[in-house]
Amino acid sequence: VYGMCDRKARLSLWDDLNHCADRFRNNPWAVLGDFNVTRYDGEHSASGRVTKAMHEFNSAITKAELEDLRGVGFHYTWSNMRRDAYAMYYPPGISDHSPISIQMRDRQPYRGRPFKFLNFWTEDCRFLEIVKQVWDMPFSGSPLVVIHKKLKSLKGLLRGLGTRPDSKVKDLRSCLHSVHHALKSGVTDPSVVAKEKELRTEVGQAVRMEEAFYKQKSRIQWLKEGDTNT
Numbered sequence: 001v002y003g004m005c006d007r008k009a010r011l012s013l014w015d016d017l018n019h020c021a022d023r024f025r026n027n028p029w030a031v032l033g034d035f036n037v038t039r040y041d042g043e044h045s046a047s048g049r050v051t052k053a054m055h056e057f058n059s060a061i062t063k064a065e066l067e068d069l070r071g072v073g074f075h076y077t078w079s080n081m082r083r084d085a086y087a088m089y090y091p092p093g094i095s096d097h098s099p100i101s102i103q104m105r106d107r108q109p110y111r112g113r114p115f116k117f118l119n120f121w122t123e124d125c126r127f128l129e130i131v132k133q134v135w136d137m138p139f140s141g142s143p144l145v146v147i148h149k150k151l152k153s154l155k156g157l158l159r160g161l162g163t164r165p166d167s168k169v170k171d172l173r174s175c176l177h178s179v180h181h182a183l184k185s186g187v188t189d190p191s192v193v194a195k196e197k198e199l200r201t202e203v204g205q206a207v208r209m210e211e212a213f214y215k216q217k218s219r220i221q222w223l224k225e226g227d228t229n230t
Contacts, residue, residue: 001033007053010037014060021064022217030102031066115155119216120165120209130157165209172203 001017003010017031037057041050061067090099121127134157139149162168176199182192 001031001035003033003035003037005036007037007056010035010053011056014056017060017064017066019218021066025065031064032100032102034097117158118163118213120212121158121161123205123209123212124161126161127158130154130161133157165206165213169203169206169210172199172206175199176203 001013003013013035020029020031035057037053039054039058039061041054088101088103090101092098131154134150134154137150137153139146141149176196179192179196179199183196
């Protein structure tokens with residue numbers, strides 16, 4: 001990657017890093033390049049203060065869950081590898097940038113996607129009933145062990161509420177479109193009219209859940225102003 005010299009121009013790069021982190025979180029990946037900003041004041045010979053640009057850089061690294069590779073040479077790079085990976089920096093020669101090679105750690109066996117609580121589940125009318133059902137189950141062990149077992153039992157049931165509300169919105173809108181088409185063609189059956197009203201309510205609820213899903217997924221705030229992630 002290459003970071004622009006202007007601090008504000010680099011903000012889009014930090015957003016891109018977070019987007020990549022969401023896509024590659026379950027795979028080995030590394031970020032290399034000239035960021036045109038340092039993490040700490042001691043990394044720049046001409047400056048001894050922490051700037052706003054450095055705060056933004058460190059915030060982007062934290063959000064993307066990246067960390068410093070163990071470096072061999074003169075500089076640093078960032079990756080979500082652990083300490084058994086490292087970057088080797090070579091003499092620059094006639095260039096003003098040092099060549100870099102990365103020693104990657106052995107690929108670890110896939111252990112499944114970690115559980116993530118999705119906020120839109122709380123909008124589902126079944127949510128409280130499911131939680132109560134699990135919490136009323138008898139489990140043996142210390143209070144902490146009991147809590148752990150209940151949460152573990154709850155995970156699968158919550159996933160059953162759905163993990164992609166956007167698919168549900170698409171299906172509901174398709175059904176609503178079909179009903180509107182029927183009404184437009186002259187159908188006056190009261191059951192069709194009632195179905196149209198029911199679908200409008202369901203679409204509205206599903207859209208709110210979809211917005212909550214994307215807001216949580218992308219960690220953005222501009223949804224508060226009325227955007228719909230489309």
